[in-house]
Amino acid sequence: MSEGMAREPTPTILLADDQADVREALRLLLKAEGIASMGVADPAAALEAVRRREFACALIDCNYSRDTTSGEEGLALLEQLRQAAPDLPVVAMTAWGNVPLTVEAMRRGAADFVEKPWDNARLLSVLRAQVALADGARKQRRLEAENALLRGEAGEDFIAESPAMRRVLALVERIAPSDANVLVLGENGTGKGVVAQLLHRRSTRAAHSLVKVNMGGIAESVFESEMFGHVRGAYTDAKSERIGRFELADGGTLFLDEVGNVPASQQPKLLRVLEDGEFERLGSSRTQKIDVRLVSATNADLQAEVAAGRFRKDLLYRLNTLEVRLPPLRERAEDILPLARAFLARNAHRYGRDGLRLAPSAERALAGWRWPGNVRELQHLMERAALLAEHDEVGAAALAFGESTAQPAADLDGMTLEQAEAHLVQRALERFDGNLQRAADALGITRQSLYRRLEKHDLRDAGGDAD
Numbered sequence: 001m002s003e004g005m006a007r008e009p010t011p012t013i014l015l016a017d018d019q020a021d022v023r024e025a026l027r028l029l030l031k032a033e034g035i036a037s038m039g040v041a042d043p044a045a046a047l048e049a050v051r052r053r054e055f056a057c058a059l060i061d062c063n064y065s066r067d068t069t070s071g072e073e074g075l076a077l078l079e080q081l082r083q084a085a086p087d088l089p090v091v092a093m094t095a096w097g098n099v100p101l102t103v104e105a106m107r108r109g110a111a112d113f114v115e116k117p118w119d120n121a122r123l124l125s126v127l128r129a130q131v132a133l134a135d136g137a138r139k140q141r142r143l144e145a146e147n148a149l150l151r152g153e154a155g156e157d158f159i160a161e162s163p164a165m166r167r168v169l170a171l172v173e174r175i176a177p178s179d180a181n182v183l184v185l186g187e188n189g190t191g192k193g194v195v196a197q198l199l200h201r202r203s204t205r206a207a208h209s210l211v212k213v214n215m216g217g218i219a220e221s222v223f224e225s226e227m228f229g230h231v232r233g234a235y236t237d238a239k240s241e242r243i244g245r246f247e248l249a250d251g252g253t254l255f256l257d258e259v260g261n262v263p264a265s266q267q268p269k270l271l272r273v274l275e276d277g278e279f280e281r282l283g284s285s286r287t288q289k290i291d292v293r294l295v296s297a298t299n300a301d302l303q304a305e306v307a308a309g310r311f312r313k314d315l316l317y318r319l320n321t322l323e324v325r326l327p328p329l330r331e332r333a334e335d336i337l338p339l340a341r342a343f344l345a346r347n348a349h350r351y352g353r354d355g356l357r358l359a360p361s362a363e364r365a366l367a368g369w370r371w372p373g374n375v376r377e378l379q380h381l382m383e384r385a386a387l388l389a390e391h392d393e394v395g396a397a398a399l400a401f402g403e404s405t406a407q408p409a410a411d412l413d414g415m416t417l418e419q420a421e422a423h424l425v426q427r428a429l430e431r432f433d434g435n436l437q438r439a440a441d442a443l444g445i446t447r448q449s450l451y452r453r454l455e456k457h458d459l460r461d462a463g464g465d466a467d
Helices: 020-032 043-052 072-084 099-107 120-157 163-175 192-201 220-228 264-276 302-307 313-319 333-350 360-368 374-388 417-431 436-443 447-456
Strands: 012-016 036-040 057-061 090-094 112-115 182-185 210-214 253-257 278-280 287-289 293-298 322-325
Touching (some): 012 020, 036 043, 043 072, 072 099, 090 120, 099 112, 112 120, 163 322, 264 313
Parallel strands (some): 012 057, 057 090, 182 322, 210 253, 253 293
16 A cells, blocks of 8 residues: 555454453454454443444453353343444354354344354354444444435536526436446536546446546556555555455446546557446456446546547446537536525535525526536535535625626635635725725625724725725
8 A cells, every 4th residue: 555545444353251261361362353443341341332333343252250151241241232333243152163153142132252262264264254344334324424425415406597508417317227338528517527426326236336436636656546446465565355346336337537637558448348347456366247337527638638649448338338428517507606696505514604595686696607616616615605605695705806897816815814814805896986885785784894894904094985
């Protein structure tokens, strides 16, 4: 694992047994296998440990009183652990193993059962299996939650009132049910990721994972590990197996954002997976087959990249079986205000500012701007408005625009928040010839708030006395 990559957490196993020599023997056995453990002597300590931290698995004795051989203490602890940590796999262990006790332990939720004296190989096999199963279940739950969130966002923000976007939406609806690879093209900030989410949501794979990869954020040195996974020992720091993005997306959709950034040396490996549906994890000779629908996106001119020799022509053909081109926001004027209202309402709710609305002056300014940053720029502008507006009605000045014509947002580039505030106050005063009330109204603040800002930024001489 390279220096910049996050290390996977070391699994820790809880050992609950009243005999110190047993706990020490188990600790040494697990340590030799690279598995961390924590030992406790009684059920109360085991419960306290589980409440304080997370464990990959628990290995518990069924008897804790020297004069008790029924296993009831262990069975009671088992039930308590299941209540305290429902996802924690618990393996029961006792020197008094018998069929009825084994059956009862399983009935109460034990993941497996081991007898004392234990066989090292079997014990390790049981623990590794339970750790792996629990880890897989956690990852699956996380992926499902992430995909549910992505599907919700796609439904909320895909606004298509303009003719240009209605054509895009019609195309998406037509091609989504197919398994054909799709290439989404468009300027930065036009919503290529939202289209990828919509394609997945309307496809026959919607119940499976949508896995997103920013190809511009993957270093060439870790490309194979990230995309195809690796086995333990594949390289120096590969202390455990890693599932790659293709494998995670098996049965679902893989979204390759900024696909034009795939290094030339890695393009043949990506092409092979797209052609054959096969790959090997790094360090393994076992070929795996996957079933993935690929959606890619880029703002680059891939035809020009092919002509320059930086992108493989055969890879481009595989990526763009179907092509969706997103228009820039300046070419979908009918969508600007609906999008602005939706973004403002969402951010107002997020920041506890329900009731915010756009003033007519703000709507005129928004409609007049050319939006070089497209939908993403509009989204960020509405978030700032939700944070900084002092009244429920957001005026043009609060957006750093003039009242009748849009002022370039680039005027504020490089400024601190303090400098930007002083700049906006100064502009408002100049626009209204020092009339404080009119300047305050344009800024969306009270006259008293304007006075405080004049003092704060030493602009007292800029304001006149006229009302």
